Amino acid sequence: MPDSAIRSAGGTGKLVIVDPYSSGSALARRAKELYGLDSVAVLTSQTLPAALVATYPAEDFVAELRYADVLTTAQAVEALCGGRPDHLICGSEPGVEAYDLLAAHWGMRPNTGPSEARRDKFLMQGRLRDAGARYIPHHLAEDTESAVAWCARSGLAEYVVKPVKSFATDGVFFCSSLDEVRAACEKLFGRNDLAGELITEVLVQERLVGPEFVVDSVSLDGSAFVVNMFRYTKETVDGNPVYRAMSSVDVGDHPDIVAYVEHVLAALGIENGPAHSELILTEDGPVLIETGARMHGGLGPRLVEESSSHSMIDLTLASRVAPVEFERRTRVRPSLRRGVVECFLSAPAGGVVAANRVRESCRELESYLFDTCEQAPGDLIEKTTDLITSYGRVVLAHADPVALARDMDYVLDLDRRGALIEVLPGT
Structure with missing residues (x-):
């Protein structure tokens, strides 16, 4: 165990976060700000992609340990915390099953039903079928x-x-x-x-036909609160679906989707904490692709902060740390303060970066908010075949949907023409 893993777990309370990667990396620091909690990281895998591992903010944790099995891990956490931890949250998708086991072991508002069906997509569709919900x-x-x-x-x-x-x-x-x-x-x-x-x-x-939506929710004791929605735009590259854009949608515009997602969450036993559901709106109504029992990954929660009346991160923490606060905040339905779009940039081939023109090409746009493209000449990038291999994001925000759509089209057109990044064949 590294020295950082044996620092004193002092403080006013202890929060355990299982796999605090991707968007889950924000939870420890925010828990400290809001509730004065010190956080302990439980890491479940040593074989995750480097890009995902790099999102783990070790400096935000007073201790970390590797998951072994539920009893061994629970004992190790209790030794660090001086007893059972005060709170427990799942940070990202790989940790869902370990989180479920720990929550049940400690009796910390566990979700119900088979944990495997919250990760295994075959079992997930079967749960929908058995619950009378539309399935694929x-x-x-x-x-x-x-x-x-x-x-x-x-x-x-x-x-x-x-x-x-x-x-x-x-x-x-x-x-x-x-x-x-x-x-x-x-x-x-x-x-x-x-x-x-x-x-x-x-x-x-x-393969279903229709627009694709992502729906983020947080639940408490079986009552689900849909925080936000986005609509995806994807393209197919060599048979693989590749994200191109994710655009905010007002929750109030789709009560049918809200009702369906509530049915899905009940079928999957996600009664407490966050969930991230992706679905297709078919001619017969919404149909689930998959649900993750964790927050929207990547920049999703930050985009909610930039656009919505509610915070995905704060509600996730409240559902596990401060249920009275959660109930107060969810008395008001969510609404959009402004629209946001996340543009996913796609490299048609891997190689060596010769020039990165993302920021200089996009920062003067009326709706430009930020980008994540820090590649310098000489850096290596992969061909984009999935979400992980997208080489960066340009995030736009504006109250005028016309201006937002115009700027999104501009960014994506530049990217398709190879005008944002110049890549030379690798050696």
């Missing part, structure tokens, strides 16, 4: 031939093939033929997913 026709395949045979029998026009525990669009393939299904399976079976687990099963589903 699907099949669990343990080998390529099983996947191809199901697709051949299904009569569907298009398919989605992905690992059962996929996140950040890792390993997701859109297929329009049996040959493409076969090729996708051959790329997946035998490799590791983003959390470092060997892929031995894949989920095959119908």
Whole structure:
């Protein structure tokens, strides 16, 4: 254990955060600001992508330890904290199951039902079916031939093939033929997913048609509060869905989606804490792609801060730390103060950065808020095939939707033309 892991866990209270990566990296510092809590990090995997690991702010924690099993880990946490910790939160997707085990062990407002169904997308769709909620026709395949045979029998026009525990669009393939299904399976079976687990099963589903939304919610004792919505724009690159933009949507515009997500959360047993649900709005109504029992990843919560009347981060903390405060804040329904758009930048090929023109090209836009593109000449970037390999973001914010849409189109056009970053073939 590193020296930083054995610092004194002093303070007025102890908060344990399981896998504080991505957007979960903001929780410890905010918990200190709002509630004076010291935080302990529980890290569940040593095989996460470097880009995800780099988001962990070790300096915000008084201690850290590696997850072993629920009893060993609980004892280690209690030794650090001088007893049972005061509060517990899941920081990111890889930690969902470990978090569930610890919450149940300590009796800290645990979620109900099988924890595996909150990560395994095959089990997740089955829970929806059993609860009478709209779900996607699907099949669990343990080998390529099983996947191809199901697709051949299904009569569907298009398919989605992905690992059962996929996140950040890792390993997701859109297929329009049996040959493409076969090729996708051959790329997946035998490799590791983003959390470092060997892929031995894949989920095959119908590819749904319709606009895609993401819905963020926080629950307390079975009562869900939908905080915000975004609409995704995606493109397909070599059969993989690649994010291009995420635009804010007023929650009040889609009561049908709110009602459906509440049904989904109940079916999955997500009764406490945050959830991040992605769905397609089909002609028959919303249908879930997947739900994560954690906050929206990446910049999502920060975009909510910039646009909404409510804070995703603060409500997540309140649901676990200050339930009376949570109930007070959620008496008022959320509304948009201004629109935001996150533009996802995409590299058509990997290589060496020759020039980065993102900031100089975008900062004078009327709606420019910030960007995350710090690449310098000589840096290496990967070809964009999923969310993790997007080389950066440009975030726009404006009260005028016309100005916002105009600037979004401008940024994405520059990116498609290769005008924002110049990349030379790697050596």
